[in-house]
Amino acid sequence: MKKIINEPKDSIEEMLTGIVKSYPELVHRIGDSRVIAKNTTAKQVGLVSGGGSGHEPAHAGFVGNGMLSAAVLGDVFTSPTPDQIEIAINEANQGEGVLLIVKNYTGDILNFEMAKDLAEMNDIPVEIVVVDDDIAVEDSTYTAGKRGVAGTVLVHKILGANAKNGASLNELKALGDRVVSSTKTIGVALKAATVPEVGKPGFSLAEDEIEFGVGIHGEPGYRREKLQPSKSLAKELVGKLIHAYDQKPKKIGVLVNGMGGTPLMEQFIFINDVLNLLIEENIQVSFHKVGNYMTSIDMQGVSLTFIDLTDETWQKALSADVSTISW
Amino acid sequence: MKKIINEPKDSIEEMLTGIVKSYPELVHRIGDSRVIAKNTTAKQVGLVSGGGSGHEPAHAGFVGNGMLSAAVLGDVFTSPTPDQIEIAINEANQGEGVLLIVKNYTGDILNFEMAKDLAEMNDIPVEIVVVDDDIAVEDSTYTAGKRGVAGTVLVHKILGANAKNGASLNELKALGDRVVSSTKTIGVALKAATVPEVGKPGFSLAEDEIEFGVGIHGEPGYRREKLQPSKSLAKELVGKLIHAYDQKPKKIGVLVNGMGGTPLMEQFIFINDVLNLLIEENIQVSFHKVGNYMTSIDMQGVSLTFIDLTDETWQKALSADVSTISW
Numbered sequence: 001m002k003k004i005i006n007e008p009k010d011s012i013e014e015m016l017t018g019i020v021k022s023y024p025e026l027v028h029r030i031g032d033s034r035v036i037a038k039n040t041t042a043k044q045v046g047l048v049s050g051g052g053s054g055h056e057p058a059h060a061g062f063v064g065n066g067m068l069s070a071a072v073l074g075d076v077f078t079s080p081t082p083d084q085i086e087i088a089i090n091e092a093n094q095g096e097g098v099l100l101i102v103k104n105y106t107g108d109i110l111n112f113e114m115a116k117d118l119a120e121m122n123d124i125p126v127e128i129v130v131v132d133d134d135i136a137v138e139d140s141t142y143t144a145g146k147r148g149v150a151g152t153v154l155v156h157k158i159l160g161a162n163a164k165n166g167a168s169l170n171e172l173k174a175l176g177d178r179v180v181s182s183t184k185t186i187g188v189a190l191k192a193a194t195v196p197e198v199g200k201p202g203f204s205l206a207e208d209e210i211e212f213g214v215g216i217h218g219e220p221g222y223r224r225e226k227l228q229p230s231k232s233l234a235k236e237l238v239g240k241l242i243h244a245y246d247q248k249p250k251k252i253g254v255l256v257n258g259m260g261g262t263p264l265m266e267q268f269i270f271i272n273d274v275l276n277l278l279i280e281e282n283i284q285v286s287f288h289k290v291g292n293y294m295t296s297i298d299m300q301g302v303s304l305t306f307i308d309l310t311d312e313t314w315q316k317a318l319s320a321d322v323s324t325i326s327w
Numbered sequence: 328m329k330k331i332i333n334e335p336k337d338s339i340e341e342m343l344t345g346i347v348k349s350y351p352e353l354v355h356r357i358g359d360s361r362v363i364a365k366n367t368t369a370k371q372v373g374l375v376s377g378g379g380s381g382h383e384p385a386h387a388g389f390v391g392n393g394m395l396s397a398a399v400l401g402d403v404f405t406s407p408t409p410d411q412i413e414i415a416i417n418e419a420n421q422g423e424g425v426l427l428i429v430k431n432y433t434g435d436i437l438n439f440e441m442a443k444d445l446a447e448m449n450d451i452p453v454e455i456v457v458v459d460d461d462i463a464v465e466d467s468t469y470t471a472g473k474r475g476v477a478g479t480v481l482v483h484k485i486l487g488a489n490a491k492n493g494a495s496l497n498e499l500k501a502l503g504d505r506v507v508s509s510t511k512t513i514g515v516a517l518k519a520a521t522v523p524e525v526g527k528p529g530f531s532l533a534e535d536e537i538e539f540g541v542g543i544h545g546e547p548g549y550r551r552e553k554l555q556p557s558k559s560l561a562k563e564l565v566g567k568l569i570h571a572y573d574q575k576p577k578k579i580g581v582l583v584n585g586m587g588g589t590p591l592m593e594q595f596i597f598i599n600d601v602l603n604l605l606i607e608e609n610i611q612v613s614f615h616k617v618g619n620y621m622t623s624i625d626m627q628g629v630s631l632t633f634i635d636l637t638d639e640t641w642q643k644a645l646s647a648d649v650s651t652i653s654w
Contacts, residue, residue: 002517002534004593004629006556011596014557018595021602022583022615056591190329196592207329229333230341256349263587263625264383265523266331268345269338275348288349291653292619298590298627302331326618 001199003298008196012053012075019060023325027063030070034080035088036060037070040323045163045172046070046092049101049156050085051108052077054195055216056260058153058294061326067160068324069098076195076297077217079107085115089124097125097169099176101155103148104132127169129176131155133185133305135244136213136222147215150257150294151183151305154318157327161317179307179314184244186237187303189214189221191261193296212236216259216296216303230266234273237304242281245308253287253318254278255305260295262302267291270302287318293326328526330625335523339380339402346387350652354390357397361407362415363387364397367650372490372499373397373419376428376483377412378435379404381522382543383587385480385621388653394487395651396425403522403624404544406434412442416451424452424496426503428482430475431459454496456503458482460512460632462571463540463549474542477584477621478510478632481645484654488644506634506641511571513564514630516541516548518588520623539563543586543623543630557593561600564631569608572635580614580645581605582632587622589629594618597629614645620653 005011012034020029020036027036042065049059050072059071069092074080085100092098098119102112109130116126132143133151140147158179159172167175189211192201202218205211210228213221242248256271258264267290278285286309294303309315332338339361347356347363354363369392376386377399386398396419401407416425425446429439436457443453460478467474485506486499494502516538519528529545532538537555540548569575583598585591594617605612613636621630636642 002537002554002627004515004517004557004560004589004597006558006596006600011592014599015592015595018597018599018602018617022595022598022617054592056595061591188331190331210329227329230331231333233331260590261588261625262331263622264388264619265338265342265381265624268342268349268383269333270331270345271349272341272345273333275345290345290349292591295590297592298588300329300625 001194003196005196011196012073016073026323026325030087030091033087034073034084035070035091036063037091038064040065041094043094043096044166045096045169046094046098047101047159047163048072048088048092048098050080050088051103052079054297055294057326062153062156062324064322064324066164066320066322067156067327076197079111082111082114082118085112086118089115089119089126093124099159099169099172100126100128101152101159102128102130103152104130104145105142106144107142125169127173129155129173129180131180133180133183134215135184135240136186140215141219142217149185149216150255150303151185153293154183154255154305154307155179158314158317161320182308183305184241185303185305186240187214187301188212188233188237189299189301191300192218193299195297214301216294218296230270231273234270234277238274238277241304241306249283249308251284251286251309253307253309254285256290257294257303257305258292259299259301260292261298261300267302274304286315328521330523332523338523339400343400353650353652357414357418360414361400361411362397362418363390364418365391367392368421370421370423371493372423372496373421373425374428374486374490375399375415375419375425377407377415378430379406381624382621384653389480389483389651391649391651393491393647393649394483394654403524406438409438409441409445412439413445416442416446416453420451426486426496426499427453427455428479428486429455429457430479431457431472432469433471434469452496454500456482456500456507458507460507460510461542462511462567463513467542468546469544476512476543477582477630478512480620481510481582481632481634482506485641485644488647509635510632511568512630512632513567514541514628515539515560515564516626516628518627519545520626522624541628543621545623557597558600561597561604565601565604568631568633576610576635578611578613578636580634580636581612583617584621584630584632585619586626586628587619588625588627594629601631613642
């Protein structure tokens with residue numbers, strides 16, 4: 001394993017410290033917890049997200065005015081514990097309740113629900129939006145149902161803008177569920193990630209082999225094939241995404257997300273192929289984003305997310321100003 | 328070679344198209360040239376930068392209001408040609424002259440100077456600021472003198488803010504030279520980049536080996552050693568940087584720059600170690616930035632940049648708002 005780290009067991013603590021020391025104007029840590037919170041407070045519904053580490057900049061990079069109130073970090077690829085989530089809820093609560101945005105993994109669901117129960121005992125109203133945007137497979141290594149992946153970042157952004165504009169907890173819960181059902185993601189991996197405490201790649205692919213549909217923790221996808229041109233990868237993923245909608249959407253947003261080890265050059269070549277295919281499909285693209293947003297440590301590969309943007313207010317929410325490290 | 332590309336020879340054209348199609352609200356391409364320009368114009372000195380491709384998001388990602396007027400792209404690790412640079416100058420010129428920000432490589436210097444001559448024949452006043460922030464080695468594979476690397480991005484930002492605020496061409500040239508002489512960078516590589524048209528890594532390191540001082544085109548550094556903890560890497564690089572200043576600076580900005588294949592987790596662990604050392608050194612850090620800004624395609628490694636921020640106006644310029652893809 002070749003990594004710029006110290007003791008593998010100290011990686012999360014040191015990363016967390018690095019994040020808050022680097023952006024003191026935007027975020028701070030709550031005591032010695034695993035919670036990173038925004039510096040500004042306002043009378044609005046609090047938004048909390050989080051999950052295992054290893055997906056940086058998610059989720060701490062999306063904490064800030066107009067997006068998340070707080071993010072809570074677990075160990076690498078491991079859910080944060082209920083007591084840590086509760087700290088984030090307490091911090092995010094400004095008297096209007098707190099919405100939890102949770103990726104659909106069994107451990108996360110369990111722990112965020114437990115934290116919700118704890119908070120409600122203290123009279124903090126809490127709702128949960130579960131993100132399950134990964135259409136690659138049903139039921140995976142750590143999931144019942146579909147996995148939650150890069151589309152989560154778009155959910156953060158749309159709910160963040162609406163929370164800032166005064167939407168109520170119930171309104172945000174309903175909106176979040178609608179956004180999730182309009183957001184679909186699928187990925188392709190060229191090389192697996194290496195978890196620091198494990199020390200070797202989570203799975204292996206031959207030098208000329210790729211895998212469609214791999215999850216952000218290296219969960220198996222749906223097919224292995226020989227390496228192929230970007231255009232062919234785009235065709236496979238665009239086709240699957242369009243097919244996943246009941247009705248072919250007329251206007252969408254597109255997120256190309258690098259998995260951590262894939263350079264921007266490849267991501268821009270890939271989105272060029274995606275956008276060419278969408279012209280052929282007569283689908284209008286009114287929002288684009290390219291970069292590393294929901295990574296899998298140093299995995300090589302990309303994911304492609306579509307969000308139906310028929311609702312003009314979502315488009316506006318995606319384009320609204322924020323003060324975060326990484327949006 | 329495992330990359331998400333099509334024909335290697337088409338990579339730059341397809342990447343460029345991908346960039347402008349993805350951010351039509353910020354930038355556009357000038358005809359079928361290799362120039363990406365910002366959409367807004369204002370009566371100010373134009374700022375142009377560029378160089379070989381493969382350093383994404385540099386330089387196109389820094390085009391926009393408050394930073395560069397235009398960026399010109401060469402082939403991978405190859406200077407853009409004078410005619411292409413001239414197109415960028417013509418686009419950037421709003422009647423107040425144009426400043427070229429050029430990394431110190433022989434090919435770039437030659438071509439940007441030639442473009443300056445061409446523009447001056449058309450009565451456009453042009454000045455050049457040469458960035459040579461890499462303190463690792465004197466005279467390298469493609470350089471006489473020191474190389475220009477990640478510190479260039481800070482030069483873009485400080486000059487961009489001042490140009491927007493109405494500084495004259497001569498003022499910007501003088502300021503640029505001062506900023507360059509206050510900016511120092513040094514890097515460490517864990518794994519070489521693979522240029523698409525070459526198909527294999529530019530150099531090779533053993534599984535447990537690193538190289539200090541490697542350039543952003545894979546130019547040799549100054550020492551190979553066994554892989555060591557982030558703390559030791561930080562100690563080596565911080566020591567070299569402090570030593571490169573005539574007087575130890577009291578207040579600095581710190582940029583930790585990922586080389587393309589290094590995940591944010593490692594970058595944040597590394598800056599944590601850097602910041603701890605700077606506390607010991609009694610050096611105040613008043614600006615931080617962490618991420619992939621001046622990459623070497625998929626190289627694994629980081630560079631560390633210090634900028635002396637004794638001048639408070641530079642700090643303000645670094646923190647000023649911009650509208651770019653990647654700052």
